[in-house]
Structures are given as C-alpha cells and as structure tokens.
Amino acid sequence: MTNLSATPLDHAADLLDAHPDFRVLRRLRAAEWRFTGKPSGEMRVGVAVDVETTGLDHDKDQIIELAIQRFRFDALGRITEIGQARVWREDPGVALDPRITMLTGLTDGDLAGTAIDEAAAIHILASADIIVAHNAGFDRPFVDRRLPAIAGKAWACSMAEVDWLELGFDGRGLAHLVAQCGWFYEGHRAENDILALIHLLSHVLPEGATVLSGLLARSAQPLFRIHAVEAPFEAKDALKARGYRWDSNLRFWWTTVQSEGLEEETVWLREEVYRGHGSPAIREQSALERYTR
Numbered sequence: 001m002t003n004l005s006a007t008p009l010d011h012a013a014d015l016l017d018a019h020p021d022f023r024v025l026r027r028l029r030a031a032e033w034r035f036t037g038k039p040s041g042e043m044r045v046g047v048a049v050d051v052e053t054t055g056l057d058h059d060k061d062q063i064i065e066l067a068i069q070r071f072r073f074d075a076l077g078r079i080t081e082i083g084q085a086r087v088w089r090e091d092p093g094v095a096l097d098p099r100i101t102m103l104t105g106l107t108d109g110d111l112a113g114t115a116i117d118e119a120a121a122i123h124i125l126a127s128a129d130i131i132v133a134h135n136a137g138f139d140r141p142f143v144d145r146r147l148p149a150i151a152g153k154a155w156a157c158s159m160a161e162v163d164w165l166e167l168g169f170d171g172r173g174l175a176h177l178v179a180q181c182g183w184f185y186e187g188h189r190a191e192n193d194i195l196a197l198i199h200l201l202s203h204v205l206p207e208g209a210t211v212l213s214g215l216l217a218r219s220a221q222p223l224f225r226i227h228a229v230e231a232p233f234e235a236k237d238a239l240k241a242r243g244y245r246w247d248s249n250l251r252f253w254w255t256t257v258q259s260e261g262l263e264e265e266t267v268w269l270r271e272e273v274y275r276g277h278g279s280p281a282i283r284e285q286s287a288l289e290r291y292t293r
Contacts, residue, residue, distance in 0.1 A: 013026065017182075023182070024182065025179060025182060025183060025184040026182060026183055026184070027183070027184060027185065028178070028183045028184070028185045028192075028195055028196055028199055030082070030085065030195055033082050035078070035079065035080040035081065037078065037080075039074040039078070039080050040074045040075050040076045040078070041074055041075025041076070042074075042075055043072050043073070043074055043080070044072070044073055044074075044129040044130070045070060045071070045072055045073075045127055045128050045129050046070070046071050046072075046073055046079075046128060046129065046130050046131070046132055046201075046212075047068055047069065047070050047071070047124060047125055047127070047128040047130075047131050047132070048068065048069045048071065048132050048133070048194040048197045048198050048201075049066075049067070049068050049125075049131055049132070049133045049139055049143060049194065050066075050067045050133060050134070050139065050190040050193040050194045050197070051063050051065065051066050051067075051138075051139050051142050051143065051190060052064050052065035052100075052104045052106065052189070052190050053100075053142055054092050054094065054096060054097070054100060055097065055100070056138075058141040058142060058145070058293055059249070061142075062090070062092040062142075062146075063090055063116070063142050063143075063146050064089060064090055064091075064092055064096070064100075064104070064106060064111055065087065065088070065089050065090070065104065065106060065189070065190045066087070066088050066090070066116055066121065066143070066146075066190065067085060067086070067087045067088075067190030067191045067193065067194045068085075068086050068121060068124050068125060068194065069082060069083060069084070069085040069086070069194045069195070069198060070082070070083035070124055070127065070128070071083065071198055073212060076209075076210070076213060077209065077210045077212040077213025077214070077215075077216055078202070078210055078212075078213075079198065079201060079202040079210070079212060082198055085191050085194060085195065086117075086120065086121070086124065087190060087191045088114070088115070088116040088117055088121065089106070089110060089111050089114040089116075090111065090114055090115050090116045091111045091112055091113055091114050091115065092111065095108055096108055096111070104189060105189060116146065116147075118147060118149075121147055122147055122149045122150055125143075125147065125150040125153065126149070126150055126153070128153060128154075129154065130154050130155070130156055130216070130219065130287070131153055131154065131155045131156070132155070132156050132157075132158055132197065132201065132215070133155065133157060133158070133197075134157070134158045134159045134174045134193070134197050134200075135157065135159045135160075136155050136156065136157035136159075136160070136290070136291040137157065137160065137291045139291075140155050140290075140291040140292060141291070141292065141293045144292060144293075151292075152288055153288070154219070154286075154287035154288050155287060155290055155291050156215055156216070156218075156219040156287060156290075157290075157291060158174075158197060158200065158201065158211070158215055159172050159174075160256075161215055161218045161219055162211060162214060162215055162218065164177065167205060167211075167214075168206075174193060174196055174197065174200065175196070177200055178196045178199065178200055181199070181200065181203045183196070183199060201215065218258075219287050220287070221258060221259060222258075222259055222284050222285070222286065223256050223257070223258060223259075223284070223285045223286075223290055224256065224257050224258075224259065224262050224282055224283070224284055224285065225254060225255075225256045225282070225283045225284075225285050226254060226255050226256070226257065226265060226266070226269070226280050226281075226282050227250075227252050227253075227254045227280055227281040227282075227283070228244060228252055228253040228254065228255075228269060228273060228280050229252045229278075229280065229281050230252070230278050231252065231253055231269075231273050231274070231278070231280075232273065232274075232277075235272070235273045236253070238272060238273065239253040239273065240253075242255070242268070243255055256285070256290075262282070266280065266282070
C-alpha cells in the first residue's frame, strides 16, 4: 500500500518518524489502499468480519452491527484488492445496556427499525475461500446463528492463530497491534475494525512475508479441541489458570491446541487433573469447524 497524495504533513511525518525519539501513527483510510506489485499464482477471496453485539452470551445476546469486507489475495498472501465495506445495524428489540452504548457508540435510536440485509451478507460471505476475524471464537458463533446459510465456511482467527510475540509484537488486541505497525483508527465500531484487520493482514514482516501468509499456513494445520469431560471439581482453578473455558451448556472445561502441543497438554491433564481417574475427549478440527459452538 502506498500513499496516493503526499502532502507537506506527510513529509513532516516522515521526517519526524525517522528520528529515534519519535514514532508517528497514521490514520487508516480505505481510500488510500493500492497494491503496486504483480500478483503471484492463484487468486483467492477472503472476507474480513466483525460484529458488535448486545453482550457476550452467544446463546442469548444478538448482533447489533455486522461489518464485512471482501478482499483478494495472491499465492504469497499479499492482499491485492479490497472491496467496499458493507455495514448493517440490527434492532435487537431490547434496550441496550448503557455500557454497550459506551463501548460502541450505538444507541437504541440508532438501531430502531434496522435489520441486516441477509441476502447481501450471505452472498458476500459465501464467496469467501476464508473468513477472517480478530477473535473468531467470539464472532463466528454469532454469525453462524444469525446467518445459518453460511455455516460450515472456513474461518481463521488473526488473534489466536498468529504467534504475535514470535513476530516481534507485544499484546494481541487489534488496536494495539495496528499501532505497532504505525497506524491508528477509532475502534469498537465494526466498519473501522475490519479496515484495521485488513491492514494488519497486509502488513509485511521483516523477512518479507505478510501476516496473512502466516495466518493461512497456520490455518491449514489441524487444530485439536480438548474437552476435559468429568474433570474433578477441585481441578477447576488449575484448568482456568491454564486457559481452559467453561461450557455452561455441556458442563465441561475445554481448550484448543495446535498439533505440536497436543501431547504436552494430554500429559498435563493426566497428571494434574485426572490423576489416573478418567481422560479427556479430543477432537480434530479443520478451519471449517473451528470456533463453532
């Protein structure tokens, strides 16, 4: 991506950014997107997704804003073209929690009488080879429940499936990662978040590969979901501390690991949780099943 119209302010920012005592953040703007290289190999389609909701409960809460944006990428994981962002609001039929309004800026008045264009949203999502969200474990269940026609598509998570520490970043929050790439944006609105996500995916790392290329490679590897079924009650604190989540419907603790961590995790469960009395249930997941409920 290059700046289409350099201004005196751009030159001043470049000069300031070159000094070791300063770091300049530039506002993300969709209109400034341009791919100047030559695409390599087969072109594929991705769709960036973000939702704002009435709360965190996938079973009870509802989407109040859905943003999706299609992009094309080549065999090297370089984003060559981005489509128009599509954003829909939806009236949940209940008053918003004031904290949701504080977080998103959306009010009951903003949502009154609005609805997602299901046909348009399904058409765009169905065209994707891969759907990407920054925290797909949160976004996918809401999208699958609201738009069941696209359930079963391949998803990838830019938060969970990228080793940001290994890449030289600290933290995993979208705004924080984007700032480390030199950009800023107004967060917690779905349209801004998907633009930020696409820029983050396009970021070129020091070795020359993009973040997206690494995410695609990781997403192609199997992931294993571990259900700590019938784990002793007294093990709950150890499971929670290790990052397991509680499934309130099926009533067990669960986590997901990559293939290289499967043996270590099962050994830990046998020795620290079950201690000779029981064993976990393990299910392999592809990108088609990942982040579902």
